[in-house]
Amino acid sequence: MSVSETRRSMLEKVMKEHNFQESALLEILHRAQEIYGYLSKELLMDISQSLDLPPSHVFGVATFYSLFKLTEPGEHIVTGCLGTACYVKGVEDIMQAVEKEFRVKRGETTRDRKLSLFVTRCIGACAMAPNMVVDDEVIGKATKEVAIEKIKLALKGGPRRETR
Amino acid sequence: MKLDELQEIAEHEVDFQRAYKYRINVCCSSGCVPFGAFKVLKAFEDAVKELGVEKECKVARTGCIGTCSVGPAVLIEPGDYLYQSVTPEKVREIVRDHIVLGLPAKEMLYSDKAFFEKQHRLVLRNAGKIDPSRIQDYIAMGGYSAIAKCLATMTPQGVIYEIRTSGLRGRGGAGFPTGQKWSLVARAQNTPKYIVANLDEGDPGVFANRTLAEADPHAIIEGMLIAAYAVGAEKGYLYIRSEYPLAIQTLQKAIAQGKTMSLLGDNVLETGFKFNLELRFGQGAFVAGEETAILASVEGRRAMPRPRPPYPANSGLWGKPTLIQNVETLANIPLIVQNGGLWFHKIGTPKCTGTKCFSLTGKINNPGLIEVPMGTTLREVVFDIGGGIPEGKRFKAVLVGGPSGGCLPETLLEVPIDYDSLTKAGAIMGSGGIVVIDESDCMVDTAKFFTEFCVDESCGRCTPCRAGLPRMKEIYDRITSGIGKVEDVQTLEKNGVFIRDASLCGLGQTAPNPILTTLRYFKEEYMQHIVEKKCQAGKCFRSKEAEA
Numbered sequence: 001m002s003v004s005e006t007r008r009s010m011l012e013k014v015m016k017e018h019n020f021q022e023s024a025l026l027e028i029l030h031r032a033q034e035i036y037g038y039l040s041k042e043l044l045m046d047i048s049q050s051l052d053l054p055p056s057h058v059f060g061v062a063t064f065y066s067l068f069k070l071t072e073p074g075e076h077i078v079t080g081c082l083g084t085a086c087y088v089k090g091v092e093d094i095m096q097a098v099e100k101e102f103r104v105k106r107g108e109t110t111r112d113r114k115l116s117l118f119v120t121r122c123i124g125a126c127a128m129a130p131n132m133v134v135d136d137e138v139i140g141k142a143t144k145e146v147a148i149e150k151i152k153l154a155l156k157g158g159p160r161r162e163t164r
Numbered sequence: 165m166k167l168d169e170l171q172e173i174a175e176h177e178v179d180f181q182r183a184y185k186y187r188i189n190v191c192c193s194s195g196c197v198p199f200g201a202f203k204v205l206k207a208f209e210d211a212v213k214e215l216g217v218e219k220e221c222k223v224a225r226t227g228c229i230g231t232c233s234v235g236p237a238v239l240i241e242p243g244d245y246l247y248q249s250v251t252p253e254k255v256r257e258i259v260r261d262h263i264v265l266g267l268p269a270k271e272m273l274y275s276d277k278a279f280f281e282k283q284h285r286l287v288l289r290n291a292g293k294i295d296p297s298r299i300q301d302y303i304a305m306g307g308y309s310a311i312a313k314c315l316a317t318m319t320p321q322g323v324i325y326e327i328r329t330s331g332l333r334g335r336g337g338a339g340f341p342t343g344q345k346w347s348l349v350a351r352a353q354n355t356p357k358y359i360v361a362n363l364d365e366g367d368p369g370v371f372a373n374r375t376l377a378e379a380d381p382h383a384i385i386e387g388m389l390i391a392a393y394a395v396g397a398e399k400g401y402l403y404i405r406s407e408y409p410l411a412i413q414t415l416q417k418a419i420a421q422g423k424t425m426s427l428l429g430d431n432v433l434e435t436g437f438k439f440n441l442e443l444r445f446g447q448g449a450f451v452a453g454e455e456t457a458i459l460a461s462v463e464g465r466r467a468m469p470r471p472r473p474p475y476p477a478n479s480g481l482w483g484k485p486t487l488i489q490n491v492e493t494l495a496n497i498p499l500i501v502q503n504g505g506l507w508f509h510k511i512g513t514p515k516c517t518g519t520k521c522f523s524l525t526g527k528i529n530n531p532g533l534i535e536v537p538m539g540t541t542l543r544e545v546v547f548d549i550g551g552g553i554p555e556g557k558r559f560k561a562v563l564v565g566g567p568s569g570g571c572l573p574e575t576l577l578e579v580p581i582d583y584d585s586l587t588k589a590g591a592i593m594g595s596g597g598i599v600v601i602d603e604s605d606c607m608v609d610t611a612k613f614f615t616e617f618c619v620d621e622s623c624g625r626c627t628p629c630r631a632g633l634p635r636m637k638e639i640y641d642r643i644t645s646g647i648g649k650v651e652d653v654q655t656l657e658k659n660g661v662f663i664r665d666a667s668l669c670g671l672g673q674t675a676p677n678p679i680l681t682t683l684r685y686f687k688e689e690y691m692q693h694i695v696e697k698k699c700q701a702g703k704c705f706r707s708k709e710a711e712a
Contacts (some may be wrong), residue, residue, distance in 0.1 A: 025464035026447055030406060057465075064466040064623075065447035067406055083368030084563065084599045085525035087613055121450065121617065122368035123407055126523055127195055127232030127531035138198035 010035050011046075020051050025061055029068060038069040066121075074109040074116040076154050078147075079133040083122030091130035095119070097144040098132075102151065114155060165425045166434045167312050170303065177304035184222040186263055188212075189239040189292055190250075193228035193378045194371070194410050195532075196235035200251065204236045207255035214256070217263050224301075227379020229292035230283075231274055232532040239292055246274040278548050279530050284511065284537045286519045287495045291379035291533075296414050299421040302382040308427060310498035311389045315435045318501075320350060323394040327497070329505025331517035336362055336453070336490030337565070337594045338670070339516075339583035345487065348477035349395040352485035359392050359400040360481065360488045362458055366405070366450035367566030368617065370597035372521040373491050375533050377404070377411040380495065381418035385441065387494030389432065390501055392439045395487050400439065401462050402491075405446040415443060450567075450621035453595070454669045455488045457623070468623045469669035490595070492521055512538030516582035526563070526599035529554050536581065543577035546600055557602040561686070565594030567614040567621075568674030570681035571607060590681040592674060606701035607686040608693050611678045612640035618675040629672030632663040636679060644704035648694040657683055 001009070014031045018024030028047060033039055039062050048058040062068045080086075080095045095117075099105055102115055109116040125131050128140030132147045134154050139147060165173075181187070190205040205225055212218045229237045234248035238258070245268050247258060254272065261269040285291070294301035302308070314323055328343030349357060361384060365373040377384060388400050404412055419441055422428040430438050444462050451457050452467035459481055461467040480486020496518060500508045512518050516538040522545065525531045529551030536545060542562055546552070553559050561571045570591030572579065579585050583593050601610065615637050624630045639656055642648045660676035660683070667673045683690065692698050699705055 021464075023462065023464040026461065027445060030445055030447060061464070061466055064468075065449050067448035084566065084597070084613070085369040085531075087368075088526045088599060088601055088605060088610075120407070121366070121448075121621075122370070124365070124371035124374050125195055125198065125232075126369050126371055126525040127533075128198070128235075129525060129531075140198055 007035050015047075015050055022051060022053060025051065025053070025058065026065070029058075029062055033068060038072050040070075040072075071109075074113045076114060076135055076151070077116050077118065077133075078135075078151055079118045079120050079123075080106070081123045081125075081129070081131040081133070082119045083126060083129070085126035085129040086122075086131055089129040091132070091142075094130060094132060094142055094144050094147050098147055098151065101148050115151070165427070167316055170308055170312050170433070173300060174303045174306070174309070177300045181222065181304060185220040187222045187224060187241040189224050189226040189229070189241065191227065191229045191235065191237045191239070191292060192225045193232075193375060194408070195228060195232035195375075196237060197410065199235045201236040203252045204238065204250050204255060207252035208238075208259065211256045211259040212263070215259055215264055217259065221259075221263055224295045225297065226294060227291045227296050228288075228375040228533055230288070230533045231279065231530070233530065234274060237274070237292075240268075241293075243268075247272050248274040276530055276551055278551065279532070279534075282540065282544055282549050283535055284519050285535050286499055286511070287376060287383075287492055287521055288379065288533070288535045289499070290383065291375065294380065296379055296381055297417055299382060299418065299425060302380070306502065307382055307498070308386055310501035311386055311393070311427070312433060313501060314390055314393050315433060315437055320394045320396065323390060323501065324350060326500055326505040327394070330500045330508035331505075331515075332493065332496055332500065332508065333516065333583065334490060335492035335496075335520065335596070337568075337592060339593060342489070342493055345477060345489075346391065346394050348475070349397075349485050349487040352478050354478070354483075354485050355396075356399060356484055357395055357397040358481045358484060358486040359388055359395070359397045360458060360462060360486060361388055361400065361402040361491050361494055362453060362455075362488060363402060363404040363408075363411070363491045364446045364453040364458060365595055366446075366453045366621075367568070367595050367597050369523065369525055369563075369599050370566060370595050371523045372533060372596045374408045374411045375523075376491060376495055376521065377408070378414050381415045382422070383495040383498060384415075384491045385418060385422055385428070387489075387491075387497035388441065389427070389439055390497045391487060391489060391494065393437060395485075397487065398438045398440065400441045401444045401481075402441060403444045403446060403452070403458055403462060406448065412443065412445070419443070449623075450617075451623045451669070451671050454671060457669070458488065459486065466623070468625050469671070471668060492596070513580070513582055515584065520581060520593065520596060522596045522598045524550050524598050524600075527553055527557065527602040527605070528600045538582045539580045541578050541580050542572065542598075545581070545598060546577065550600065553600065553602050557604060559600070560603050560605060561601050561607065561610075563599040563601065563610070563678070564597070565592040565674075565677070566597045567617045568592055568671070568677055569594050569597070570677045571601075571610060571685065572681065573685040576685075590677060590684060592677065604701050606699050606703040607682045607689045608640070608643060608699070609701070609703040611682040612637070612644060614678040615640055615675070618671065621671065622675075623671070626666075626668040626672060628663045628666040629668070629675065632659055633672075633675060635659065636663075636676075643690065643693050644699075646697045646705050650694055652694065653683065653687070653690055
């Protein structure tokens, strides 16, 4: 089976688990994003047809929730926590330093598609603020220097996520 | 499993645990895991074997102990010796000194006793003491005996009576009397009825509910069971944010265990009572914590609030009567059933009973998770439990209640923590976030930060919130870039009051709180920015400086 066929059959399984119910739309989109990495237009159309829901409904839900990604992210994902505790502890300075160092704006991906920079509203590790997340690793009590170094290390390690 | 078997399991488990002389609790909560808690756990397991004390020493993976800033934290019982910032290298020494030689390694112990002295742990009774992945641990602490008591000896009306007597109010923020809510749902004629447990802890800077779910998931489940029995619901949803993977895992495991032991399902404890529980995952929408928005989200739609009435108690999920309760409220329920409503009523203040969990963060010496009786003053929380401000800096304000809360100055530190006093001061209880800020922070910048947050998170349904908040943000942008006008202050105030009064849901109604409280208590800082173009904290006018 090709990669796209495997992914489709995984998605099919998820939808079956939920009996193609409308109320499971959030779960299905969540799992679809795990399987495909992001929610492309084609994927959303596919889901809307499978669940027999109007595309406007599926697109409406996908665009409403901030955790759904509608564009393909880069190989590595760096997320800055912009929760109150992290903000008070100076995460904004770290974010600006990262933006400058890697020439990428928050919400965007570098031209070489190696690095995406996102912000999140609180990962809940506030006692360790400020927090940065490099791929899946949480860096607590982060500083500009440590964050940049960790990102460089991740970039050196080669692609973490397979991209299409 | 039947009712009487529960007692047997509890007794058996207690005997099993008594066979060990020591119990080493390693916190493996989200606060400690990024700092190597699992490695520390493994090191303890290895060390007790290596030093030949595994027969007298139980190593347990537990939830949060509360001291999140000095993780990984390890608690050794008996005696509650709390070791801080434990690394795998230090583990062997701790086991040798504490267990083999019987001499606690003093220099590694957490020294600030005040952090625990003023706390009263009800909701967090088991946090850091039991292994959340073992249902037996919870049962040994008396867990599930409250639902057993309900099913065996109490009528639903009797349960509601106890909850009413306890004076418990909703811990999600608004503080609606829990007993009254239950009786509304119980009296609703329509069926089926539903329960939704709210763990969409969206306030940035708050992690109290997450910690509860990671430390003691069965307390939430038992609370839901009791609520379901009291109001006559057969189906429950637990709505949790996707940002909390460890809490999700812990809950999934707990639900699976509950099913195998027939504590959940079509025949709970073989009494014929039916309750099924499903998880639902939030996908990053702050507004989804609002009670009508959470319903839309559980149904698989955009989390947009709708006008009330009809209230969810009459018309909730799919138009059926629905009880929505925060998980912290639910975790109180088993204790109230076990000990009686009157017992609970004695804790806290007469009008506001019980305790409240707070995540204490920001510019403070002892950040972490705390639980205090209602009526505790903010000063006690910040200076006694929190240990004051680091680096000898001066206290400036305390933000209570997240982006919907308020910024309270030093003169209001004597305000007792209860719903009415906080609301009077301009803040709200909210879901339990306390962020301390010191003299190096700018109040205008802080209010701008919260306003930006609310602009992002507005669902867009009603005009005051959707259109009003961005105008407020524009005014802040002007003030912080040096082109503010004196009349901006009046505009902020006027619009703030309007947005508060005219918005549809709690998000819009409370979004101006940070604006209004900073205007009320820190007006001189606004004037400094506007007239003198000066920011004492050095946070604003930055882009201008950079250009120059």
